[in-house]
Amino acid sequence: EAQVTQNPRYLITVTGKKLTVTCSQNMNHEYMSWYRQDPGLGLRQIYYSMNVEVTDKGDVPEGYKVSRKEKRNFPLILESPSPNQTSLYFCASRTGWGLDLTGELFFGEGSRLTVL
Amino acid sequence: SQQGEEDPQALSIQEGENATMNCSYKTSINNLQWYRQNSGRGLVHLILIRSNEREKHSGRLRVTLDTSKKSSSLLITASRAADTASYFCATGPSGSARQLTFGSGTQLTVLP
Numbered sequence: 001e002a003q004v005t006q007n008p009r010y011l012i013t014v015t016g017k018k019l020t021v022t023c024s025q026n027m028n029h030e031y032m033s034w035y036r037q038d039p040g041l042g043l044r045q046i047y048y049s050m051n052v053e054v055t056d057k058g059d060v061p062e063g064y065k066v067s068r069k070e071k072r073n074f075p076l077i078l079e080s081p082s083p084n085q086t087s088l089y090f091c092a093s094r095t096g097w098g099l100d101l102t103g104e105l106f107f108g109e110g111s112r113l114t115v116l
Numbered sequence: 117s118q119q120g121e122e123d124p125q126a127l128s129i130q131e132g133e134n135a136t137m138n139c140s141y142k143t144s145i146n147n148l149q150w151y152r153q154n155s156g157r158g159l160v161h162l163i164l165i166r167s168n169e170r171e172k173h174s175g176r177l178r179v180t181l182d183t184s185k186k187s188s189s190l191l192i193t194a195s196r197a198a199d200t201a202s203y204f205c206a207t208g209p210s211g212s213a214r215q216l217t218f219g220s221g222t223q224l225t226v227l228p
Contacts, residue, residue, distance in 0.1 A: 004158075043218040044218075092159075104149065105159070107160070110156065
């Protein structure tokens, strides 16, 4: 089954304790992206990757890191989480990165993070 | 930055009625997409309409796009309780801006 898998789905942590949210897709997609969703603010892009070893900042990258060492994986790293990073996080992927740069996205089920 | 803005923010209708949601955006686009999100779940792509298209259908969904007014509408006909969800428009800008930008969504409640 084609899917984007995120882990963990739920996490409660404390300020400053490094954490990683993993994301894996089995559709051989070149493009992957991380979003955060907050009430009233919709989805905001954190980082995206056009292909292996190619990453770029989205609208709200502060406090986050990413890496793309393999095509299927795109982990989101919070080096020193703070309470304002409490949010619902989504990983997404899509095929292609050519002329049609904004095709259909496939989303994971989300990771709800609480930072105390 | 948010490009698309949905209207209304919340909509409550009876089963069997039609639901219409609107999306307005600010800059030129390559395409506009609609996504659905059930409570606490991931977003699911519903339909994509390109800037040179005016209307598109998919099952009970009908999407229109008016690039002169920079607006789109999503019509769900003969709604069902299972259509209860949040609906988001996402704009795919043209030119150098390359990322999809999502609005804040319309919460649709279909009452049985």
